[in-house]
Amino acid sequence: MEQAVLSAANKKYRNTRDLEARYNPDTGEVELFEFVTVVDEVQDSYKEIDLEEAREIDPDVEVGDSLGEKLDASGFSRIAAQTAKQVIIQKVREAERETIFNEYSDRQWEIITGMVRRFEKGDLLVDLGRAEAVLPSKEQMPREVYRPGDRIRAIITEIRMTTKGPQIILSRTHPSMLAKLFEAEVPEIAEGIVEINAIVRDPGGRAKIAVSSNDSDVDPVGACVGMRGARVQNVVSELRGEKIDIIPWSEDIARFACNALSPAQVSKVFVDEENRTLEIVVADDQLSLAIGKRGQNVSLAARLTGCRIDIKSESKVAEAELQAYASFDGTGVDQEVAEPGAEAEADVETAAETAVETAAETAAETAVEKPKE
Numbered sequence: 001m002e003q004a005v006l007s008a009a010n011k012k013y014r015n016t017r018d019l020e021a022r023y024n025p026d027t028g029e030v031e032l033f034e035f036v037t038v039v040d041e042v043q044d045s046y047k048e049i050d051l052e053e054a055r056e057i058d059p060d061v062e063v064g065d066s067l068g069e070k071l072d073a074s075g076f077s078r079i080a081a082q083t084a085k086q087v088i089i090q091k092v093r094e095a096e097r098e099t100i101f102n103e104y105s106d107r108q109w110e111i112i113t114g115m116v117r118r119f120e121k122g123d124l125l126v127d128l129g130r131a132e133a134v135l136p137s138k139e140q141m142p143r144e145v146y147r148p149g150d151r152i153r154a155i156i157t158e159i160r161m162t163t164k165g166p167q168i169i170l171s172r173t174h175p176s177m178l179a180k181l182f183e184a185e186v187p188e189i190a191e192g193i194v195e196i197n198a199i200v201r202d203p204g205g206r207a208k209i210a211v212s213s214n215d216s217d218v219d220p221v222g223a224c225v226g227m228r229g230a231r232v233q234n235v236v237s238e239l240r241g242e243k244i245d246i247i248p249w250s251e252d253i254a255r256f257a258c259n260a261l262s263p264a265q266v267s268k269v270f271v272d273e274e275n276r277t278l279e280i281v282v283a284d285d286q287l288s289l290a291i292g293k294r295g296q297n298v299s300l301a302a303r304l305t306g307c308r309i310d311i312k313s314e315s316k317v318a319e320a321e322l323q324a325y326a327s328f329d330g331t332g333v334d335q336e337v338a339e340p341g342a343e344a345e346a347d348v349e350t351a352a353e354t355a356v357e358t359a360a361e362t363a364a365e366t367a368v369e370k371p372k373e
Contacts, residue, residue, distance in 0.1 A: 100166050257280065263289060
């Protein structure tokens with residue numbers, strides 16, 4: 001209201017005066033004041049006042065002081081009043097936008113329900129009641145089709161203020177969407193008994209969720225599945241048939257990797273902790289199940305564990321071991337065994353030659369000594 005009256009006054013006086021509007025709560029009136037500066041010599045009659053004239057209004061005033069006088073704000077022209085009206089409407093809209101922004105900024109990462117209004121360049125505009133939200137094409141589920149008037153559930157991922165007001169961004173593909181759906185369906189998760197440790201999704205195809213329990217009497221997987229699969233089935237229905245694997249969380253990376261590759265059965269796991277690599281061996285009939293359609297299962301398992309996974313079948317591993325064994329010909333060992341024998345043979349020959357030479361020398365010495373006797 002103060003801004004509206006001030007705008008109308010500036011329009012009436014063509015911005016030639018120093019004006020200020022203040023709201024008086026006692027009278028409920030917006031009062032308009034004109035301020036002038038006390039000077040010795042007046043150069044601008046609209047913003048300055050002579051000292052003698054100023055002292056007629058206030059005897060204690062000095063040069064350099066600012067003197068205020070109340071103006072009559074009731075005589076504004078039609079154009080000035082229209083300007084005040086436009087300012088009031090603009091301020092009310094800004095207040096509404098700020099209120100909506102503050103309301104939805106506190107609801108980030110919540111699932112909300114809205115109504116589809118229209119499409120704009122592939123994006124879906126959703127009516128939330130007091131506000132309008134946008135579901136970008138990249139945040140929409142594959143093969144989902146909506147028509148104007150359909151109801152839709154999505155999670156709020158971002159709220160930002162624009163020149164046109166607050167913009168609310170929705171998503172149906174974000175992993176938090178799956179987490180919030182389970183939180184709504186499973187009371188143990190809402191109460192904190194069961195925790196969701198990790199979630200990965202291939203939207204519209206498959207998802208893996210790792211859960212753990214803070215209570216030894218509560219089975220985290222069973223709590224999420226529900227009686228006859230009722231709880232998880234409600235989540236699957238909301239996500240239009242997206243398959244969900246619920247696995248127990250484990251700090252042991254080998255055990256966690258075996259769980260992550262569910263429903264495939266793992267035979268052996270070799271862990272390279274330094275390079276964050278896992279070599280997993282599965283039975284031949286489990287290989288295609290472990291890899292999944294277009295590598296979907298092993299890809300989700302790798303994202304869930306945070307490790308690079310290399311899957312091999314038992315027959316391939318056995319074949320590789322056989323080839324490695326066949327390439328080993330034993331040449332090195334034969335040489336090592338043969339060399340000590342050769343050395344022994346040489347020692348024997350040397351000893352024999354030495355013995356012959358010694359015997360010949362002894363015989364010669366004996367032949368020479370006999371005549372002297």
